[in-house]
Amino acid sequence: MLRLQNISKTFNIGTINENNLFNNFSLTIREGDFVTIIGSNGAGKSSLLNIISGAMPQDNGNIFIKDRDVSLMEEYKRNKFIGRVFQNPALGTSPKMTLLENLAMAYNKGKKFNLTPGIQKKDIPYFKEVLSELSLGLEDRLDTKVGLLSGGQRQAVAILMATMTDPQILLLDEHTAALDPKTSDVILTLTEKIIREKGITTLMVTHNLKQAIEMGNRLIMLHRGEILLDCDGEEKAQLTMKKLLSYFEKANKDDLVSDQMLFSNIG
Amino acid sequence: MDFLINILEQGLIFGIMVLGVFITYKLLNFPDLSVDGTFPLGASITASALVLGINPWIATIFAFIGGAIGGAITGFLHVKLKITNLLSGILVMTGIYSINLRIMGKANIALFQQKTIFSSGVGVLLTLGIFVLVIKIILDLFLKTKLGFLLNAIGDNPVLVSSLGLDVGKVKFLGLALSNGLVAMSGSIMAQYQGFSDVGMGTGVIVMGLASIIIGEMIFKRIPFVLTTTIVLFGSILYKAITAIALRMGLPATDLRLITAIIVVAILSIYGRGIPLLWKRKVKGGAPLVATTKHI
Numbered sequence: 001m002l003r004l005q006n007i008s009k010t011f012n013i014g015t016i017n018e019n020n021l022f023n024n025f026s027l028t029i030r031e032g033d034f035v036t037i038i039g040s041n042g043a044g045k046s047s048l049l050n051i052i053s054g055a056m057p058q059d060n061g062n063i064f065i066k067d068r069d070v071s072l073m074e075e076y077k078r079n080k081f082i083g084r085v086f087q088n089p090a091l092g093t094s095p096k097m098t099l100l101e102n103l104a105m106a107y108n109k110g111k112k113f114n115l116t117p118g119i120q121k122k123d124i125p126y127f128k129e130v131l132s133e134l135s136l137g138l139e140d141r142l143d144t145k146v147g148l149l150s151g152g153q154r155q156a157v158a159i160l161m162a163t164m165t166d167p168q169i170l171l172l173d174e175h176t177a178a179l180d181p182k183t184s185d186v187i188l189t190l191t192e193k194i195i196r197e198k199g200i201t202t203l204m205v206t207h208n209l210k211q212a213i214e215m216g217n218r219l220i221m222l223h224r225g226e227i228l229l230d231c232d233g234e235e236k237a238q239l240t241m242k243k244l245l246s247y248f249e250k251a252n253k254d255d256l257v258s259d260q261m262l263f264s265n266i267g
Numbered sequence: 268m269d270f271l272i273n274i275l276e277q278g279l280i281f282g283i284m285v286l287g288v289f290i291t292y293k294l295l296n297f298p299d300l301s302v303d304g305t306f307p308l309g310a311s312i313t314a315s316a317l318v319l320g321i322n323p324w325i326a327t328i329f330a331f332i333g334g335a336i337g338g339a340i341t342g343f344l345h346v347k348l349k350i351t352n353l354l355s356g357i358l359v360m361t362g363i364y365s366i367n368l369r370i371m372g373k374a375n376i377a378l379f380q381q382k383t384i385f386s387s388g389v390g391v392l393l394t395l396g397i398f399v400l401v402i403k404i405i406l407d408l409f410l411k412t413k414l415g416f417l418l419n420a421i422g423d424n425p426v427l428v429s430s431l432g433l434d435v436g437k438v439k440f441l442g443l444a445l446s447n448g449l450v451a452m453s454g455s456i457m458a459q460y461q462g463f464s465d466v467g468m469g470t471g472v473i474v475m476g477l478a479s480i481i482i483g484e485m486i487f488k489r490i491p492f493v494l495t496t497t498i499v500l501f502g503s504i505l506y507k508a509i510t511a512i513a514l515r516m517g518l519p520a521t522d523l524r525l526i527t528a529i530i531v532v533a534i535l536s537i538y539g540r541g542i543p544l545l546w547k548r549k550v551k552g553g554a555p556l557v558a559t560t561k562h563i
Contacts, residue, residue, distance in 0.1 A: 113431075
């Protein structure tokens with residue numbers, strides 16, 4: 001489904017800040033996998049997603065999505081089959097447009113954006129239906145500007161929009177990190193539900209170990225651009241917080257600061 | 268009475284330009300200075316065409332096309348050559364000055380003998396009223412189409428447009444072309460209205476456009492269910508009224524630009540908190556940069 005082959009990436013090449021992150025990094029994700037990705041700061045979690053989505057070019061190596069080589073494809077072209085939800089809820093929607101307008105745009109993804117009316121009346125019942133599944137009462141606020149919704153509501157709408165046209169891959173970049181714990185839980189439940197129903201191949205970056213253990217069928221731990229742990233199925237089901245932490249400790253024993261930050265973050 | 272009619276007429280003519288500036292400034296979030304060049308470009312094209320005996324309506328459409336090309340060049344400089352938005356506009360504005368001189372062959376052309384769109388006998392105000400209304404309605408309808416939605420979304424959140432699998436650059440390109448087309452059309456009608464085209468008539472157009480938008484927003488924003496295009500047109504008429512009153516009070520016409528600048532500064536300083544200060548809009552959440560470089 002998604003194949004990364006010998007990816008290399010170095011930041012600030014030729015300067016004193018040169019920082020080699022990935023060196024011949026390879027990874028294969030199977031169709032329908034729901035992968036949670038963890039790792040301390042600077043491990044390359046976000047860079048990995050950025051390289052897959054094309055937001056950041058790799059120095060070397062190839063990326064295949066469904067056996068199509070997308071290594072040199074521009075970001076917006078890759079976005080035709082990639083759905084993405086960012087940490088910042090503002091990035092998934094257009095705040096000064098209404099909920100209805102936002103959904104209509106997302107629903108039209110992959111089709112032509114031409115001079116036909118932006119809102120097709122026949123789609124409204126469908127929009128109401130998907131919104132009512134969120135149980136946030138948004139189905140009655142179709143004409144509200146999205147900028148007036150709360151961060152959690154916006155993120156829920158963003159997930160809905162990113163998955164509306166069934167992308168081949170869904171990239172979630174700490175998409176609940178900016179939300180309060182309760183809203184975060186609501187969004188995660190929703191995320192899981194949508195992914196399960198649609199069977200979308202998903203990569204989810206998270207800082208929350210509990211989320212990483214509980215969600216998905218596969219877990220990858222990155223450290224400084226390398227895969228430290230990659231487990232799925234039975235092995236993942238038996239993972240405990242304690243085991244994960246011991247891995248972290250091993251990897252980070254020379255990096256006390258991020259270790260402490262990590263411990264303080266366990267929720 | 269004549270005084271009021273003049274204000275209304277000029278407000279409507281400039282209104283077309285303000286609709287253009289509204290597209291770049293409000294929708295694309297792109298401070299486009301090329302309008303200072305495309306406004307007289309429209310006038311130059313029309314004047315030369317009228318002298319050649321071309322139908323004034325067709326000459327007006329030529330002006331639109333010329334302006335759109337100008338805007339497209341600004342788009343090309345910004346999108347393809349990665350020149351900053353302000354500088355792209357300034358470069359086009361500067362370059363167009365020479366083009367205007369070439370088109371007209373001299374610094375100004377008088378149009379007293381030529382037939383203009385006002386020669387039909389319907390009356391200046393009525394012609395203008397209908398013309399502006401038609402343009403406004405077409406723009407309103409356009410902004411409700413799928414393509415129009417993209418113009419709306421792009422200044423707000425370019426990441427979203429890219430997420431939809433679309434090229435952000437192309438949408439900007441389109442917006443700039445459309446905007447400058449309207450601005451040139453406004454210049455074309457201005458030349459026909461005042462009976463001459465002058466190479467210097469574009470100076471300060473961007474500031475007049477911004478002043479109109481800001482005045483319109485300040486006064487009419489609280490009224491519900493009014494489209495922004497309507498607000499912007501009222502702003503244009505109001506702006507003309509303010510400057511006309513200032514001139515009536517005895518200020519010489521040569522002070523017009525200074526008056527405009529002072530009006531804009533005054534309004535921004537009074538109202539600055541509620542309204543995005545010139546082109547520094549309020550940051551809503553993080554910029555795209557933050558989304559791609561997060562490491563904390």
